[in-house]
Amino acid sequence: MATQAVPPAPGPAQDNDDQFERQFFSYVLDRVVPANAVQDPNQLQILSDADFEWWWAIASRTSGLLKVLMKENATGRDFIQTTAGSLTGTAVFNGINIDNWAGTAAGSAAFPLAVPYIMPATRVYSLLFTDASGALNTVELVFSGFKLWPRPKVG
Amino acid sequence: MPGAKPYSLLHTATNPIARMLPLQKEQMMVYRLGEKYPPIGWLADHCPTWEAVTLVLAPLGNQQVRVNLQRDFTLISISVTNSSNVNGGFRAQLYDIKKQLRFSDRGVQQSLMGGPIGGGAGFGPGTFFLREPYRFDLADSQVLVVAQNLENVQNLIQIALYGSALRFNQVSNTAPEFPGGSVSSAAPQGGG
Numbered sequence: 001m002a003t004q005a006v007p008p009a010p011g012p013a014q015d016n017d018d019q020f021e022r023q024f025f026s027y028v029l030d031r032v033v034p035a036n037a038v039q040d041p042n043q044l045q046i047l048s049d050a051d052f053e054w055w056w057a058i059a060s061r062t063s064g065l066l067k068v069l070m071k072e073n074a075t076g077r078d079f080i081q082t083t084a085g086s087l088t089g090t091a092v093f094n095g096i097n098i099d100n101w102a103g104t105a106a107g108s109a110a111f112p113l114a115v116p117y118i119m120p121a122t123r124v125y126s127l128l129f130t131d132a133s134g135a136l137n138t139v140e141l142v143f144s145g146f147k148l149w150p151r152p153k154v155g
Numbered sequence: 156m157p158g159a160k161p162y163s164l165l166h167t168a169t170n171p172i173a174r175m176l177p178l179q180k181e182q183m184m185v186y187r188l189g190e191k192y193p194p195i196g197w198l199a200d201h202c203p204t205w206e207a208v209t210l211v212l213a214p215l216g217n218q219q220v221r222v223n224l225q226r227d228f229t230l231i232s233i234s235v236t237n238s239s240n241v242n243g244g245f246r247a248q249l250y251d252i253k254k255q256l257r258f259s260d261r262g263v264q265q266s267l268m269g270g271p272i273g274g275g276a277g278f279g280p281g282t283f284f285l286r287e288p289y290r291f292d293l294a295d296s297q298v299l300v301v302a303q304n305l306e307n308v309q310n311l312i313q314i315a316l317y318g319s320a321l322r323f324n325q326v327s328n329t330a331p332e333f334p335g336g337s338v339s340s341a342a343p344q345g346g347g
Binding site: 061075100104117145 | 223235274
């Protein structure tokens with residue numbers, strides 16, 4: 001008589017299982033932004049081995065007089081935007097003040113997205129920096145989260 | 156009274172990090188409290204979005220701007236910076252235009268609305284997380300920002316509204332769609 005596999009008991013844990021193993025991982029972007037640069041372009045590409053689940057934005061900079069724009073190249077999506085720019089006295093929208101976006105982990109200022117975002121493997125993201133400090137601005141951005149490794153189904 | 160629910164969360168967006176907040180740093184810290192997957196709910200297919208409202212306020216002047224929001228924008232947190240804060244910086248008030256709702260009965264002082272996340276000048280991260288997210292769920296929603304400068308000098312301020320918006324190419328069963336179809340490439344729905 002063949003033994004019959006006992007199905008696991010249903011429950012919240014099983015219902016929430018998306019069949020991925022999460023590996024802690026961070027993508028890092030380093031840049032020395034030239035003085036008074038306007039929308040200085042930088043690119044960050046997700047590695048081809050796995051999708052990335054983005055949970056935290058972490059940033060350090062020399063001067064807070066720095067703005068950031070973030071775009072997803074494949075879709076053209078702007079993560080940072082406003083439609084109010086023409087009304088506010090600012091001629092060009094150069095992004096969010098970096099201190100409004102994220103801070104350092106040491107300062108307990110890593111920003112939790114709360115709702116994670118999946119960055120597909122090989123996708124490219126553009127980060128554009130605008131400096132108003134008048135000096136070199138050394139920036140490091142960290143996208144912290146998880147690599148998503150598909151888990152082979154058992155049985 | 157049987158059946159009475161003085162405070163019901165029915166039809167209320169639930170903050171995905173609400174149950175993952177330590178008492179000391181409730182504004183910022185996230186950890187998992189015996190829960191492997193957070194209760195994202197209907198925000199699962201959404202995308203992080205920062206609406207960065209930048210204003211150049213004249214001395215003691217005021218301005219108002221109207222921001223078009225992406226589909227199903229759900230406000231999660233507010234962070235604020237300004238260039239001058241001697242007399243309190245500025246006051247600001249937010250309105251949901253489509254629902255004709257205001258978020259406060261009068262302007263909120265900048266320091267009580269939020270602060271910057273990074274470079275906290277000794278105060279630590281100052282972003283303010285809503286206890287429950289606020290959902291701009293009507294089609295073509297707009298937020299009106301009214302700001303009044305409290306300073307005697309020009310004040311360059313930025314109010315960053317962080318939230319989650321539905322991806323433009325994501326079909327949703329819960330969020331209202333723009334006229335013409337569920338996605339931009341979809342065929343028009345119905346007649347007329």
